[in-house]
Amino acid sequence: ACGGGGTGGGGGGEKGAPAKPLIGVDYPRSDTDFWNSYIRYVPRFGGELGADLKTTNSQNDISTLTANVQSLVGQGVRGIVMAPQDTAAVAPTLQQLETKKIPAVLVDTRPDQGNAFMVVRADNRAYGEKACRFLGEKLKGNGKVVMLQGDLASINGRDRTEAFNECMKQNYPQIKVFGEAANWDGAVAAQKLSTVLTANPDVKGVYMQSSFALAGTLQVLKQRGLLVKPEDPKHVFVVSNDGIPQELKDIASGDIDATVSQPADLYAKWALSYAKAAIDGKTFQPGKTDHDSTIVQVRAGLLEDQLSAPLVTADGGTYGGVPSVKHDDKSLWGNNLN
Amino acid sequence: MGDHAGATAKPAPARDGEPAPADGPVAEAERVTKRYGETVALDGAHITIMPGRTHALVGRNGAGKSTLVSILTGLQPPDEGEIRFAGAPAPRLADRDAWRERVACVYQKSTIIPELTVAENLYLNRHKRNRLGLVDWKSVWRKASELLETWSVDVDVRRPARELGVEQRQFVEIARALSFGARFIILDEPTAQLDGAAISRLFERMRAMREQGVTFLFISHHLQEIYEICDTVTVFRDARHILTAPVAEVPQGDLVGAMTGEAAGLRERRIRPAVPSEAPVVLDAKGLGDGELYHDVDLRVRAGEIVGLAGLGGSGKTELAEAVVGLRAPRSGTVEVAGSRPRPGSVPASLTMGVGFVPRDRHHQGLVPLMSIADNTTLTIPERLGPAGFVSGRRKDRLAREMIDNLAIKTPGPELPVTGLSGGNQQKVVMARALANGPRLLVLITPTAGVDVRSKEFLLGKVEEIAGTGTGIVIASDELDDLRLCDRVLVMFHGRAVAELPAGWHDHEMVAAMEGVDLDA
Amino acid sequence: MPETTTAPSGTGRPPGSPSSEGTGPGRRRAGPRLARLRDLALVPAIIVIAIVGQVVHPIFLQADNLINILQTMSEISLLVLAQTLVLVAGRMDLSLESTFGLAPGVAAWVTVAAGTGHGLGLLSGAWAIPVTLAVGVLAGVVNALFIVRFGLNGFIVTLGMLIVLRGLLTGISGGQTFFNLPSSMTYLGSALWLGIPASIWVCLLLFAAGVVLLGFTGFGRSLYAIGGNVDAAKAAGIRTDRVLWITLITASVLAALGGLMLAGRLASVAAGQGNGAIFTVFAAAVIGGVSLNGGKGTVFGAFTGILLLYMIQNVLTLAGVPAQWIGALNGAIILTALGISRLTGGKTQE
Amino acid sequence: MPETTTAPSGTGRPPGSPSSEGTGPGRRRAGPRLARLRDLALVPAIIVIAIVGQVVHPIFLQADNLINILQTMSEISLLVLAQTLVLVAGRMDLSLESTFGLAPGVAAWVTVAAGTGHGLGLLSGAWAIPVTLAVGVLAGVVNALFIVRFGLNGFIVTLGMLIVLRGLLTGISGGQTFFNLPSSMTYLGSALWLGIPASIWVCLLLFAAGVVLLGFTGFGRSLYAIGGNVDAAKAAGIRTDRVLWITLITASVLAALGGLMLAGRLASVAAGQGNGAIFTVFAAAVIGGVSLNGGKGTVFGAFTGILLLYMIQNVLTLAGVPAQWIGALNGAIILTALGISRLTGGKTQE
Numbered sequence A: 001a002c003g004g005g006g007t008g009g010g011g012g013g014e015k016g017a018p019a020k021p022l023i024g025v026d027y028p029r030s031d032t033d034f035w036n037s038y039i040r041y042v043p044r045f046g047g048e049l050g051a052d053l054k055t056t057n058s059q060n061d062i063s064t065l066t067a068n069v070q071s072l073v074g075q076g077v078r079g080i081v082m083a084p085q086d087t088a089a090v091a092p093t094l095q096q097l098e099t100k101k102i103p104a105v106l107v108d109t110r111p112d113q114g115n116a117f118m119v120v121r122a123d124n125r126a127y128g129e130k131a132c133r134f135l136g137e138k139l140k141g142n143g144k145v146v147m148l149q150g151d152l153a154s155i156n157g158r159d160r161t162e163a164f165n166e167c168m169k170q171n172y173p174q175i176k177v178f179g180e181a182a183n184w185d186g187a188v189a190a191q192k193l194s195t196v197l198t199a200n201p202d203v204k205g206v207y208m209q210s211s212f213a214l215a216g217t218l219q220v221l222k223q224r225g226l227l228v229k230p231e232d233p234k235h236v237f238v239v240s241n242d243g244i245p246q247e248l249k250d251i252a253s254g255d256i257d258a259t260v261s262q263p264a265d266l267y268a269k270w271a272l273s274y275a276k277a278a279i280d281g282k283t284f285q286p287g288k289t290d291h292d293s294t295i296v297q298v299r300a301g302l303l304e305d306q307l308s309a310p311l312v313t314a315d316g317g318t319y320g321g322v323p324s325v326k327h328d329d330k331s332l333w334g335n336n337l338n
Numbered sequence B: 001m002g003d004h005a006g007a008t009a010k011p012a013p014a015r016d017g018e019p020a021p022a023d024g025p026v027a028e029a030e031r032v033t034k035r036y037g038e039t040v041a042l043d044g045a046h047i048t049i050m051p052g053r054t055h056a057l058v059g060r061n062g063a064g065k066s067t068l069v070s071i072l073t074g075l076q077p078p079d080e081g082e083i084r085f086a087g088a089p090a091p092r093l094a095d096r097d098a099w100r101e102r103v104a105c106v107y108q109k110s111t112i113i114p115e116l117t118v119a120e121n122l123y124l125n126r127h128k129r130n131r132l133g134l135v136d137w138k139s140v141w142r143k144a145s146e147l148l149e150t151w152s153v154d155v156d157v158r159r160p161a162r163e164l165g166v167e168q169r170q171f172v173e174i175a176r177a178l179s180f181g182a183r184f185i186i187l188d189e190p191t192a193q194l195d196g197a198a199i200s201r202l203f204e205r206m207r208a209m210r211e212q213g214v215t216f217l218f219i220s221h222h223l224q225e226i227y228e229i230c231d232t233v234t235v236f237r238d239a240r241h242i243l244t245a246p247v248a249e250v251p252q253g254d255l256v257g258a259m260t261g262e263a264a265g266l267r268e269r270r271i272r273p274a275v276p277s278e279a280p281v282v283l284d285a286k287g288l289g290d291g292e293l294y295h296d297v298d299l300r301v302r303a304g305e306i307v308g309l310a311g312l313g314g315s316g317k318t319e320l321a322e323a324v325v326g327l328r329a330p331r332s333g334t335v336e337v338a339g340s341r342p343r344p345g346s347v348p349a350s351l352t353m354g355v356g357f358v359p360r361d362r363h364h365q366g367l368v369p370l371m372s373i374a375d376n377t378t379l380t381i382p383e384r385l386g387p388a389g390f391v392s393g394r395r396k397d398r399l400a401r402e403m404i405d406n407l408a409i410k411t412p413g414p415e416l417p418v419t420g421l422s423g424g425n426q427q428k429v430v431m432a433r434a435l436a437n438g439p440r441l442l443v444l445i446t447p448t449a450g451v452d453v454r455s456k457e458f459l460l461g462k463v464e465e466i467a468g469t470g471t472g473i474v475i476a477s478d479e480l481d482d483l484r485l486c487d488r489v490l491v492m493f494h495g496r497a498v499a500e501l502p503a504g505w506h507d508h509e510m511v512a513a514m515e516g517v518d519l520d521a
Numbered sequence C, D: 001m002p003e004t005t006t007a008p009s010g011t012g013r014p015p016g017s018p019s020s021e022g023t024g025p026g027r028r029r030a031g032p033r034l035a036r037l038r039d040l041a042l043v044p045a046i047i048v049i050a051i052v053g054q055v056v057h058p059i060f061l062q063a064d065n066l067i068n069i070l071q072t073m074s075e076i077s078l079l080v081l082a083q084t085l086v087l088v089a090g091r092m093d094l095s096l097e098s099t100f101g102l103a104p105g106v107a108a109w110v111t112v113a114a115g116t117g118h119g120l121g122l123l124s125g126a127w128a129i130p131v132t133l134a135v136g137v138l139a140g141v142v143n144a145l146f147i148v149r150f151g152l153n154g155f156i157v158t159l160g161m162l163i164v165l166r167g168l169l170t171g172i173s174g175g176q177t178f179f180n181l182p183s184s185m186t187y188l189g190s191a192l193w194l195g196i197p198a199s200i201w202v203c204l205l206l207f208a209a210g211v212v213l214l215g216f217t218g219f220g221r222s223l224y225a226i227g228g229n230v231d232a233a234k235a236a237g238i239r240t241d242r243v244l245w246i247t248l249i250t251a252s253v254l255a256a257l258g259g260l261m262l263a264g265r266l267a268s269v270a271a272g273q274g275n276g277a278i279f280t281v282f283a284a285a286v287i288g289g290v291s292l293n294g295g296k297g298t299v300f301g302a303f304t305g306i307l308l309l310y311m312i313q314n315v316l317t318l319a320g321v322p323a324q325w326i327g328a329l330n331g332a333i334i335l336t337a338l339g340i341s342r343l344t345g346g347k348t349q350e
């Protein structure tokens, strides 16, 4: 773990600074594989950092998040890590924290307004873009693809949708995209996919914006006899998103072709260390970091550490200029879970 | 009888014409006590019902009759005491089939399921099955039609029961109870909803079944019926057994005395003084008509006058009365109350003109069951309960207490939900509501249904008293007792006013008029 | 003695012809025909949607697409069937949606091998189906215990159960999706029988059974009686408590079975499986003419309800309506469909 | 006369002349005492939770935390209040949760400047509140039109409206969140009055008004009468249709106001604002003793219901329960709380 409490007290302790800084972490939700991995990483890195954690869960509801933050503050946390899924509505909370001089580190999303000590996120637009490049190359710029979207009301989902659509329009104008809102629900995704497949049996690619639709998509393809090896001309190229172990396994077996590995582990690790650094009174500047990422200043008062989210493929090749990582690479969090 | 007893028909040995049996009682209840919270519904009561008899059970509203019925039919257990059938202890409560072998019942409270068809209501839980064990609807329908035919009830048995009139419903209940083939049958106020001919039909059937040895327990507030059909009578008062005796040995005065606990029988009614012809007209209805229901009826009531509106079921008297109070809009004609015309079909308009009324069915239009007596009685007079739409609880309770005292409603207090009252007292609450706004015109539709003799006398006495204060009164009823105090009675037949009888008519005249028979012709 | 006893027939009320209040022969057949009509109330709406669908996309009426619709609705339609039974008996069971997720979730938990996914691998795959159904039975028993035995309010109990059971699924799954299900779990959801997905067969067979059960068996009729007037049902000798126990347990088992079919179709059990489904379920049942107040409605009606909802979804997808307007359009169509059906089928205000 | 038992006169109930019967002083107060008790049924549960909360974390009973609880529940509690009015009148309005999101959504749409966010910037910020309330009125009018005027089934109508209104919000927002709201919209949700958030004041004042309305005005009594027996209410001269119109519109306006307060607190309107809230709303109302069948329940009871739910949430958060088990625990606590309250407060089976 990075250096300990020696530098502590700089941030402004009214009382004797406790041996361990108390950090409040609000988890955004506990019903997806990705966030559950994050939830499992947090205490691990918290221990490594030597921080005491208070955790809450806002169950994907911004007003619960607001209440949780208030109750964390009431419990005397000195820094807060949160992952607001609604980037606009978090502004009052940020303002409140600012007036109370409690540093906030945001994970996964960038607030539309308000300041934070640091935003730790991977670029959701990049996810969509990477998926688009991969599919575009594999389909050689021609054909039909289905995009199984998350929730329209989700900023992350929307970023992926927009980036994917724009990239397709610009780079692969011959590819027709069917965008289907699936509410992050596997059953709905399967329903929409099979409807589109019924009407368009010549669909050649599927982009699902999260692993929520993984198993259902494969079942739909299987039922239609489309779940075949990539060499087969009937093969439908499937790109997923998240990087959970099952996706890596499916890439290995050739059922799906690629995924974007969201850095669940890095989210947890760097969010906590930024929070601790803030409590310790450290500050950061835009530029390259020591962990293979870049800090950019998105606007005055808001720094963002853009972690890399690698495209994962079976062969680790480069697609449309996007480099990829092989599915069994040990650096992938999905391969380090157990 | 066995013909329509359905699949469950018991062998009904016709013990030809020996109604005087030698064996023990068919049913006995001994030292039965039942409490509902603080109310003691039965207090060590007992009854012994001998086979082949038609046994009457009488008592005032709330005396515990229906409670005894529910205990005798296994719907609820007694708190204390014992039930025996033919000397053997009663079956377990859960063993419904065993109870149904021993006793069949027409309950006071409707057990018709409105959404189900008439046929199914008749054969519920004993449907005719086909070879696959599935319900054989065709034969259920056929048997149901046959069964109702024997009662001359002419309805399509495939209609939902909710479409039936009260009387037809009552027949469905009766027909069902009598079709089980049980040897012991309880009838709890079966006649309350029936008109005379229907009652005669019921009695005929009861007599025939008694010939075959069937035993009845018969409950009614019409004492004449007791004298007509029963051979033994038991009186309950205040949850206790008072007496059991052969009907012939108890004159009506003594019976009423036993029921009420007072030596005096029913009071003789005074002759009402005639209403002066210069008294103002409070109701002037002209040329009222509503399709086939009634046509071209004129009705005029003076202050202090009591006018009866007689007629059988379907004669249109109820609909006419409802049009007068705004419960329904007539298609033609005008209603004028004390000189002004309330908007047709608007109850609020009628109320502000000073109309009070008792609707036909207290459960349907009379009471809001979950609300207290105080709320129910003051529902029509929100403006008198406080300023600017507010309700003062104290003022409400005070008004309610006045009405409780005025009508002698038997209740622990004005806060009690009306469901906690016995039927007669519920009826008084409806009456109280009608009187709450100090009406100039009071319209009463079958105001004494299900009310015990003494309460009926009391309620009708109240009506006279109110008329004495200058209120015009219309009583729409087919109960001769209700009509008897009227200054004149308008008789309706098939939607037309066919006769007007001044006070002092004889019963047979009234009956004939209602039947549409012109005695003078 | 006062003058009361002098009435001629001795009854105090005059006799009269009873049939005068009855129905003229002309009205006789209106009742049953109307009832049957109400059962078919949604059929016009379904036909309209089918025509619109065919206009929107020529594939709509092709066998493939119809099978697609039926397969997609097959799992949730079992929830509708279950809820219909419970509603007819005058109760409601909100927890069905959680049972729909929890039952296959537990089965996956105990059968999926420990290494892969996060199963325990306690039992072999053959146990999956028995475990699923057992969880269904258990959920039903708990519901019945609270509702029938202790007489607590059914809405609250099943709402509490909904939260608890959903929470249990989140708990055992750690919020993650179970993959690599044993083949016994995926069979029903993925097999083809005579070229048609097994889940469609199961759904249709169970609905047919439901029609027979509610329409033609003593048990089914006792549900109507209980839902219509529980005191009357008791008085008619129906063992209301027992019937309710059986109904609540059957409903939960149907939900578990539906969940199993969905798990099979998606080859996975998501931690959120079934979340929010109860809404659709109630909508389908009520649109299909089942009353929330009990004692009214048919299995066939409920089937047309869920069919209509899924047909609308399908048409909207085929039409390529912009995602952001799908919701509003969906609602508007449902309202219109109802308007049409209920205006032709008579008022249903209750 | 054979076997006459001469009953002693002073038995079970006092016999005698009609005027003397009735009102025994001993039993007089049983009714109201019971009714008031039922109103307080949740109080023991609330106290237990408060004690548990204090044991779990010493901050629980501090003013800050209590204000936190009250502020968090203030917006949704307006929905509970609205639903209580509608339920007492014997109806239900599912669409309230959509109005809760749509009303401030429309206001934001028309007032937020075109450049920032995706508003239209048609009207100045001062119009935001009138627009919000107008949308509320409109939603209520449409509901009332279908339900009261055309006599359609309220559950179906408001379900359809729920979908339509939610869809409209998704449509106008394109699924995105409105921010940069005009200050008139954020005022109520963010201002402090006497050091306490304005939304708490608004919530408490409106609930107090609700208690007075339902308990002490003729209008409130007419709601109970309509919910208890609509025919009797009509026969008592209550203009039932008018009362229902007013109630449905008031409820929608309350929902709009609640949505405005939430928008103010979060300084934004999310496209999904209110989604799923109706569940909590029904839970709170029913737990608080409001009957789904109409005619029963009080505003105070409903308040204790929603308070209990939010206290449980708060305690679970303070206790740091692992997220994946929060759901199950939450449900179990609700079930237990109900068990306790309802067993002490009497059966509520309906």
Ligand SMILES: Nc1ncnc2c1ncn2[C@@H]1O[C@H](COP(=O)(O)OP(=O)(O)OP(=O)(O)O)[C@@H](O)[C@H]1O
Pocket: B036, B037, B039, B040, B041, B059, B060, B061, B062, B063, B064, B065, B066, B067, B068, B108, B420, B421, B422, B423, B424, B452
């Ligand atoms: N379910 C109940 N809950 C509470 N009290 C009840 C209940 N049933 C009956 N009672 C009480 O028991 C008493 C006896 O009622 P019961 O119905 O037996 O009277 P009844 O003799 O049949 O009267 P009526 O002539 O009006 O039908 C009444 O005072 C009533 O208040």
Ligand SMILES: Nc1ncnc2c1ncn2[C@@H]1O[C@H](COP(=O)(O)OP(=O)(O)OP(=O)(O)O)[C@@H](O)[C@H]1O
Pocket: B036, B061, B062, B066, B108, B109, B189, B192, B419, B420, B421, B422, B423, B424, B426, B449, B450, B451
């Ligand atoms: N919840 C209750 N609390 C107290 N008493 C009750 C309650 N429910 C029913 N009762 C009593 O049960 C008895 C029977 O009631 P029911 O409504 O069956 O008959 P009723 O009111 O006498 O009807 P009717 O006189 O029309 O024939 C009444 O005496 C009533 O007081």
Ligand SMILES: [Mg+2]
Pocket: B065, B066, B067, B108, B188
């Ligand atoms: Mg009785």
Ligand SMILES: [Mg+2]
Pocket: B061, B108, B422, B423, B424, B450, B451
């Ligand atoms: Mg009675």
